[in-house]
Amino acid sequence: MAILVTGGLGYIGSHTVVELLNNNFDVVIVDDLSNSERFILNNIEEIAGKKPVFYPFDLKRKELLTQVFDAHQIDGCINFAASKAVGESQIMPVDYYENNLFSLINILQEFKRREISNFIFSSSCTVYGQADVMPIDENTPLKMPESVYGKTKQMGEEILKDFANAYKRKVSLLRYFNPIGAHPSAKLGELPIGVPNNLVPYVMQTAAGIREKLSIWGNDYDTEDGTPIRDYIYVVDLAKAHVAALKKLMADNEEKTVIDIYNLGTGKGSSVLDVVNAFEIANDVKVAYQICDRREGDITIAYANVDKAEKELNWKSETSLQEALKTVWEWQKYLNSRNSN
Ligand code: NAD
Ligand code: WQD
Numbered sequence: 001m002a003i004l005v006t007g008g009l010g011y012i013g014s015h016t017v018v019e020l021l022n023n024n025f026d027v028v029i030v031d032d033l034s035n036s037e038r039f040i041l042n043n044i045e046e047i048a049g050k051k052p053v054f055y056p057f058d059l060k061r062k063e064l065l066t067q068v069f070d071a072h073q074i075d076g077c078i079n080f081a082a083s084k085a086v087g088e089s090q091i092m093p094v095d096y097y098e099n100n101l102f103s104l105i106n107i108l109q110e111f112k113r114r115e116i117s118n119f120i121f122s123s124s125c126t127v128y129g130q131a132d133v134m135p136i137d138e139n140t141p142l143k144m145p146e147s148v149y150g151k152t153k154q155m156g157e158e159i160l161k162d163f164a165n166a167y168k169r170k171v172s173l174l175r176y177f178n179p180i181g182a183h184p185s186a187k188l189g190e191l192p193i194g195v196p197n198n199l200v201p202y203v204m205q206t207a208a209g210i211r212e213k214l215s216i217w218g219n220d221y222d223t224e225d226g227t228p229i230r231d232y233i234y235v236v237d238l239a240k241a242h243v244a245a246l247k248k249l250m251a252d253n254e255e256k257t258v259i260d261i262y263n264l265g266t267g268k269g270s271s272v273l274d275v276v277n278a279f280e281i282a283n284d285v286k287v288a289y290q291i292c293d294r295r296e297g298d299i300t301i302a303y304a305n306v307d308k309a310e311k312e313l314n315w316k317s318e319t320s321l322q323e324a325l326k327t328v329w330e331w332q333k334y335l336n337s338r339n340s341n
Contacts, residue, residue, distance in 0.1 A: 120242060223300060263309065
């Protein structure tokens with residue numbers, strides 16, 4: 001019995017594969033390397049002491065996916081594979097709908113046909129938009145996201161609810177807040193392909209001198225220091241939540257519909273300036289920045305109520321912002337050493 005991890009060489013996927021291997025799951029990865037690199041597979045093996053099975057192909061290639069299901073007894077899936085750049089999704093909507101939804105549907109066709117249950121989906125706090133009340137719990141009304149990327153997440157959730165209801169299957173929709181950080185070994189992290197869109201990779205590259213200055217997108221928001229507030233969750237803590245969610249689904253062998261929904265965050269909000277300061281203190285480095293106009297589509301504040309995950313998964317985030325940001329800097333040093341070899 002094995003768990004299919006799509007996008008298992010990506011940022012969150014690779015950390016989760018390590019946790020799955022540490023928990024004695026057999027892992028089969030499908031990743032087309034569109035946003036990762038092969039050395040991540042070797043590093044997973046180095047960290048976990050075991051090598052997952054790896055297939056390098058695009059999940060839209062249905063016939064290859066069928067062969068994976070023929071070759072392995074798949075007992076569940078964690079589906080990380082998706083395109084995730086919000087700005088890019090606005091200029092390439094058809095490609096985003098195709099990649100994020102066709103790959104999901106191709107896996108579900110195999111699940112349906114082979115009567116497999118246990119599906120975990122990477123959703124996002126983006127499905128809440130700017131919520132009216134903080135912290136955001138799972139009953140907070142969803143708002144149709146502005147970005148195509150966000151819409152693919154909301155549509156993915158709806159597809160999975162219909163799947164679970166119609167075929168009596170178990171699914172878990174995990175709404176991540178803002179994942180940050182790298183593995184303590186410094187051998188896994190967020191790969192900076194192109195100019196980073198997200199805050200922490202940009203901070204990291206600015207401190208490393210790869211970028212001249214961080215642009216802070218607005219300091220006129222209605223928050224204490226004027227910069228927007230988010231809930232930054234350490235990626236290893238997040239990875240552990242996947243194992244907990246999977247174990248919960250698998251503990252129940254009965255054929256029935258289960259739709260679990262969990263917010264995965266820390267429950268604590270931090271502003272952009274908090275992140276910059278914490279990075280400087282944690283790593284004893286300077287981050288040059290300038291205040292710019294607001295970025296279109298940004299919300300003011302989002303942080304999670306994580307009581308449900310704590311209660312039902314017996315999980316909570318354990319790592320502070322500063323500790324997480326320390327691992328980011330170690331990861332940058334590792335990338336520097338790779339580049340200089
Ligand atoms: P990532 O880009 O690092 O990982 C995704 C992996 O999937 C990559 O390795 C990529 O090569 C692979 N992939 C993409 N399309 C594929 C396809 N058609 N076939 C095979 N492989 C494919 O992204 P991540 O940050 O690890 O995010 C993982 C999931 O979590 C995504 O679904 C993302 O939307 C979701 N998510 C991410 C964040 C975040 O801020 N990182 C927040 C909320 C939700
Ligand atoms: C955080 C804060 C920016 C970069 C995005 C997606 C969302 C989800 C998480 C996947 C904001 C500010 C950023 C920079 C800055 N992903 N910032 N200068 O916007 O919360 O959400 O990632 O599901 O869908 O939209 O994260 O890291 O881009 O930004 O000032 O160069 O940092 O304005 O306030 P965000 P982020």
